[in-house]
Amino acid sequence: MLEGLIEKIIFASRWLLAPLYLGLALALVPILFRFFDAFWHMITHLTDLTTGEVTLEVLELLDTVLLANLIIIVLFAGYENFVSKMAIAEGSEDRPHWMGHVDFSGLKIKLIGSLVAISVIELLKDFMQEGTYDAKREGWRIGIHMTFVVSGVLFALMDMMADRHKSQR
Template sequence: MQEKTKQQATAYKQSSIMTNILFGSRWLQLPLYLGLIVAQAVYVFFFGVELIHLVSTANKIVEADIMLIVLGLIDVVMISNLLIMVIVGGYETFVSRLNLEGHPDEPDWLSHVNANLLKVKLATAIIGISSIHLLKTFINAHNLSDKVLIAQTVIHMTFVFSAVAIAYIDKLMAHSQPAEH
């Protein structure tokens, strides 16, 4: 009987070590999120360069060019927002809690973020970014072929369809799970 207890203790200890290794592996994502923060800094730099370009050439360029540059700035902001959602939401969901309860700047969505909500938010952000790109394409349509216009429209519609499908699947999954009490 005592031998069986020792074997169980040894098996539990080995299982506990493996569990700790597997659970601890989530921290391998930390360098990825830090890399995205560096990418965010590059976008901030790019935004500044484009803004300086816009201001310095404002009296020399036509309205359509101003609109294209402004749409480019909006695009950078939207991609930056997407990065923040991935960095903060991904870290909170897959690595560790941020413990921001009561912080005045805590985003509303962060308190109920999960992998499914993050996917839906990312999909809608990608649609927004794609919309900006498509609008830039339409503004600049006179310089592009019909093939490019059609291809970008099809790509955008694919993003829209994918986001609707992800949201629908998320809704189905939410209804199939038992209610929490």
Template sequence: MSSHAHSQPPSPETEGDAPKASLLERAVEGSIFSSRWLQAPLYLGLIVAQMVYVCQFFAELWHMLHLFLAGGNVEKVSTDIMIGVLGLIDVVMVANLVIMVVIGGYETFVSRLDLSGKADKPEWLSHVNAGVLKIKLGTALISISSIHLLKTFIEVRGADFKIINEAIAWQVCIHIIFLVSALVLAWTDRIMMNGVHADAKQH
């Protein structure tokens, strides 16, 4: 006998439940997928924070110019200007970090940016992903930590080194942690990419 003779038509309850379950599933999946837009206000908030950093940059620049024009002890003014320049570099590096988080995070976790016709599109955006973004953020944190260490060493010249010895030790430890973390992230990303390439070759 044919297998069709033993098959039974689906009951009305089964036929009625299937579309409802499918509709509910699509609604849940659509809500989960759309929830990524909840991050958009966070990135807009970081843009506002970027504006604050721009104001801080010019405030520190004005303070440095004031020190230069006021004159005084040449060695002290030179040290203060050097610390001021490092402060400006620190602000710029933090601003770069914010830009990477805003653009890279939005591109990776929210929605693709339509920059196909933009001639000034940053080069790193062409191959941005979660792994690349983490490595770039780690590198930026190392650079910022280096600037803070250099500022600290300049500021303690001629001061009682014993008083702030512990603070400098903590800064060095944090800097080393950033270095190790960046190396681990790069190593992990490389292993994952090698695994992806190996799977692609097998298929």
């Protein structure tokens, strides 16, 4: 009887994550503001910007969109994997095809892929900027980017090995 009560409490504790996912949803508001602020700045200064500067501005917008996508991936996959299925999305034609199919392993791969994409955009922005070049800073950024890339490859290899191990059973 005590064991059943403990298990009910532990199982119900997953709902403690729900406010965290709600917080992630709310984190999209400042990202949305930042996107349109950067977009407005680009549009209002378009005649003063060089092609390279426009490219940098667009890369900034892409960076913001990728961050928002990352939040949505974590929000949907995390909520469905750890809290509860989203019944409201079951019959919706707008439901993302991956929703409900991304397990914790797939979530890790999607996260690292998003981080690599964000990191490469940041590197590209750095290399396109005119002015002083800080080799030490850029070296660190490249090192961090390569750490993301290697981590992603290792995660994928570990998942592949785990899948093979499961299929051999």
